[in-house]
Amino acid sequence: MAEPDKTRIDDDTLEDFFAAARAAPVAVSDDLVARILQDAAAAQPWAPAPARAAPGPLARLVGALGGWPSLAGLAAAALAGVWIGTAQPVMIEDLGIGLSARSDTAAAEGYDLADLMPGYDILAGGS
Amino acid sequence: MACPGRALLWGTDRKGSPRIVMGQCSSDLDGAPDHALLAAYAAGDLAAARVLTARLAPRVLGFAARMLKGDRAEAEDVTQEAMLRLWKIAPDWQQDQAKVSTWLFRVASNLCLDRLRRAGRNVDLDDAGEPADGTPGVVERMVAADRAAALEAALATLSERQRQAVVLRHIEGLANPEIAEVMDISVEAVESLTARGKRALAAALSPRREELGYG
Known part of the structure; x- marks a missing residue:
């Protein structure tokens, strides 16, 4: 049987070296940890979500109407309705007076087409 | 807590x-x-x-x-x-x-x-890191640090693939199938790489046996 070569490192001895390397872990610097965690914060898909309370009555109403965009459209339609309801009767009134005046010969002499245009006096300088 | x-x-x-x-x-x-x-x-x-x-x-x-x-x-x-x-x-x-x-x-x-x-x-591989605390004494700590440093130097003489396999197996403690997955090779190839790597390490470290406490 051959004598082991005592000038060579055998497997058991090599294991001592590995053990020494395992016992000397590389220390991670604070700077590197900070950089890694900065990346972690930046790469996080979303921020921690706080526990969400159940939606209130107003939120449920808004949701039932289709959300805030639908509510904005509804508000615009309501304003348009108010404008139509307040502005249109003035024109009809002027038109009505003008038309009814045509049947009255004496009064008709006091009207011309300009009187059918609301706000004309203001445009003309208020005279 | x-x-x-x-x-x-x-x-x-x-x-x-x-x-x-x-x-x-x-x-x-x-x-x-x-x-x-x-x-x-x-x-x-x-x-x-x-x-x-x-x-x-x-x-x-x-x-x-x-x-x-x-x-x-x-x-x-x-x-x-x-x-x-x-x-x-x-x-x-x-x-x-x-x-x-x-x-x-x-x-x-x-x-x-x-x-x-x-x-x-x-x-250069002079900086092999600090030895961990908790080793029994100063001499043992110095010997361990010397051995770790010597190993780092010897590892640097290996091919990239041998070094990769040996470090993952014997220092990081991964199993051969895991190393095969990391390196995208077969388990047999991992075994071959680690065996050849260890032989090369032994050859590189043998001239320093006495210096490293194996006289």
Whole structure:
């Protein structure tokens, strides 16, 4: 049987070296940890979500109407309705007076087409 | 320290729903497996990222430093890049895929090989890191530090593939199938690489036997 070569490192001895390397872990610097965690914060898909309370009555109403965009459209339609309801009767009134005046010969002499245009006096300088 | 009112990270919430629960207590997080920590991070828990960093970054840094022949700055860059890729894949991580550490070693390994191939360089290996506290005495500590330093120098003489296999097997403690996954080779190829690597290490260290306490 051959004598082991005592000038060579055998497997058991090599294991001592590995053990020494395992016992000397590389220390991670604070700077590197900070950089890694900065990346972690930046790469996080979303921020921690706080526990969400159940939606209130107003939120449920808004949701039932289709959300805030639908509510904005509804508000615009309501304003348009108010404008139509307040502005249109003035024109009809002027038109009505003008038309009814045509049947009255004496009064008709006091009207011309300009009187059918609301706000004309203001445009003309208020005279 | 107890964390009243908080469920375990990988447990259920107060209603019993089977979902990840935020683990704000370090005691909850410290015992959690890597994949649970990754899921918690993806769900918004930065404390989980801190625990994962403390757990994995030293291993990746040590591996990268050895792969890059002691270039600490490059090894830190590799570690940061590998961890960044981990953060990015977190939302899509499948629990049944590779272990987180195996996946991370694979990424770090590829990054190291890319850098080694971009710039072939020889780096002094005098800085082998500080020995850990807790060794019995000063002499033993110095001997251990000398052996660790000698091993680092000998590792640098190996081929990239041998060095990679030997470090993963004998220093990082990965099993051969895991190393095969990291290196994308067969288990037999891993065994062959580690065997040849160890023979080369023995040859490189043998002339220093007496100096290293084996006279």
